[in-house]
Amino acid sequence: MRDAITSLTSSAPTATGLLLQPDDPVCQQDLALDRYDEHFKPYAEEYLALPNRLPETILGWLDRYVEPARDHFGDALLLLSHFYMGGEIVKLVERYGGVVSDSYVLALQAQRNPTKTVIVESAVHFMAETVSILASPQQQVWITNPRAGCTMEMMAKDWMVMPAINQLIARYGDELATVAYMNTSGRLKAIAGRTGGAVCTSSNAHLVVQDVLDTADRVLFLPDEHLGRNTAAKLGIPDEHIVTLPHPSNMPADWTLGDVSGGLERLDAATLILWGGFCGVHTVFEVEQVTWWKDKGWDVHVHPESTREVVQAADGSGSTNYLWNVVSQAPQGAKLAIGTEGHFVQNAIERGRQRGVEVRHLADIPGTPAAGCGCATMSRNDPPHLAGMLDLLRRGEAPDINRVLPGDMIDDSTGLRTRLNQAEQDTLVRDATRALQRMVDITEAAS
Numbered sequence: 001m002r003d004a005i006t007s008l009t010s011s012a013p014t015a016t017g018l019l020l021q022p023d024d025p026v027c028q029q030d031l032a033l034d035r036y037d038e039h040f041k042p043y044a045e046e047y048l049a050l051p052n053r054l055p056e057t058i059l060g061w062l063d064r065y066v067e068p069a070r071d072h073f074g075d076a077l078l079l080l081s082h083f084y085m086g087g088e089i090v091k092l093v094e095r096y097g098g099v100v101s102d103s104y105v106l107a108l109q110a111q112r113n114p115t116k117t118v119i120v121e122s123a124v125h126f127m128a129e130t131v132s133i134l135a136s137p138q139q140q141v142w143i144t145n146p147r148a149g150c151t152m153e154m155m156a157k158d159w160m161v162m163p164a165i166n167q168l169i170a171r172y173g174d175e176l177a178t179v180a181y182m183n184t185s186g187r188l189k190a191i192a193g194r195t196g197g198a199v200c201t202s203s204n205a206h207l208v209v210q211d212v213l214d215t216a217d218r219v220l221f222l223p224d225e226h227l228g229r230n231t232a233a234k235l236g237i238p239d240e241h242i243v244t245l246p247h248p249s250n251m252p253a254d255w256t257l258g259d260v261s262g263g264l265e266r267l268d269a270a271t272l273i274l275w276g277g278f279c280g281v282h283t284v285f286e287v288e289q290v291t292w293w294k295d296k297g298w299d300v301h302v303h304p305e306s307t308r309e310v311v312q313a314a315d316g317s318g319s320t321n322y323l324w325n326v327v328s329q330a331p332q333g334a335k336l337a338i339g340t341e342g343h344f345v346q347n348a349i350e351r352g353r354q355r356g357v358e359v360r361h362l363a364d365i366p367g368t369p370a371a372g373c374g375c376a377t378m379s380r381n382d383p384p385h386l387a388g389m390l391d392l393l394r395r396g397e398a399p400d401i402n403r404v405l406p407g408d409m410i411d412d413s414t415g416l417r418t419r420l421n422q423a424e425q426d427t428l429v430r431d432a433t434r435a436l437q438r439m440v441d442i443t444e445a446a447s
């Protein structure tokens with residue numbers, strides 16, 4: 001029996017307020033046919049043959065697959081999507097009664113909705129895996145495209161991190177606790193639980209790190225160096241008490257802790273030990289872009305996966321939900337430049353337009369190369385994958401590779417999966433749940 005995550009008052013999802021506009025073609029880029037696995041190719045062929053990408057065309061086609069599945073599963077079906085999905089997936093998932101939110105709210109949806117036994121997620125794999133960790137044995141979690149990985153999560157696979165963790169534990173023992181950002185596999189979340197640490201998100205990282213530092217002398221923060229640095233700045237942890245470990249690709253096989261810049265002396269003085277991962281989508285932003293918009297009277301808000309310099313130059317920083325609320329609550333006439341994922345900003349521009357608020361992408365500066373890319377891997381979940389997943393599930397023919405269980409690891413280039421045995425899954429669920437519960441407790445206590 002899995003432990004329930006308790007106290008969920010701040011995790012209620014809200015509707016995005018986005019509308020499907022009949023004349024606005026979908027902004028989702030088509031994938032080439034060879035990017036679909038065999039089961040999904042028939043749906044992709046139909047989709048790619050549609051005459052246009054206008055909502056009424058796509059909806060007519062999608063309804064043929066989604067509505068029978070909704071009739072078949074009734075109230076047992078729950079669709080989930082992240083804010084970073086192309087605008088139309090966000091709108092389509094909401095149109096079919098699903099939940100669109102950030103990774104914190106999504107993670108808790110299985111527990112919040114115990115009667116939903118068929119949960120289908122259109123987002124990256126670690127998000128679906130987190131839902132599966134907190135799901136009951138009666139709830140099945142599926143991802144529309146298992147090859148939708150998060151590149152940041154891929155920079156800190158457990159086999160990359162374990163050699164460093166083992167050395168750190170040998171040196172510091174119980175003095176060391178691990179804080180795993182939500183953008184990690186369940187295997188790393190379990191390590192956080194096992195080492196007296198917790199999971200965190202971009203909105204609560206400062207609360208979680210502070211809480212963990214109340215009971216441990218030092219924190220290993222995985223995997224985002226920039227969120228780690230921004231969190232340290234928020235907590236007033238000085239640079240001389242922060243060490244970044246080299247990424248495994250830059251480490252020789254016989255690497256030891258003594259090889260960190262500054263050596264063991266520096267490491268012993270560190271309160272925060274950072275893994276050197278990053279998000280390619282959020283590290284494109286530069287201080288000059290922030291200054292350009294501010295000089296023109298715009299307010300700038302960025303995601304804390306951006307560099308510390310960018311965050312400190314901006315008017316505000318925070319999670320996806322924070323950025324959405326900035327746009328949703330800004331007074332009429334406000335001008336906002338937002339530094340985060342491109343699809344999200346597209347949605348925010350539309351949300352702002354409804355409210356008389358001008359919104360631009362932070363990198364959208366005339367005369368400079370367009371740098372506002374979206375999260376390419378998240379976008380691997382598209383309308384054909386949604387239609388195919390629901391239709392295959394209804395017919396009882398869903399490929400097992402789309403099923404998500406705790407500890408699953410997918411190679412996003414080969415599509416091959418490594419799955420833990422039942423005993424290993426149970427251990428992972430126990431330890432990762434402990435780390436997730438601690439995050440929820442800390443977050444709820446602060447709100």
Ligand code: SF4
Pocket residue numbers: 084124149150151152153183279280281282341375376378
């Ligand atoms: S935007 Fe970056 S951190 Fe977020 S899911 Fe995509 S690759 Fe991962």
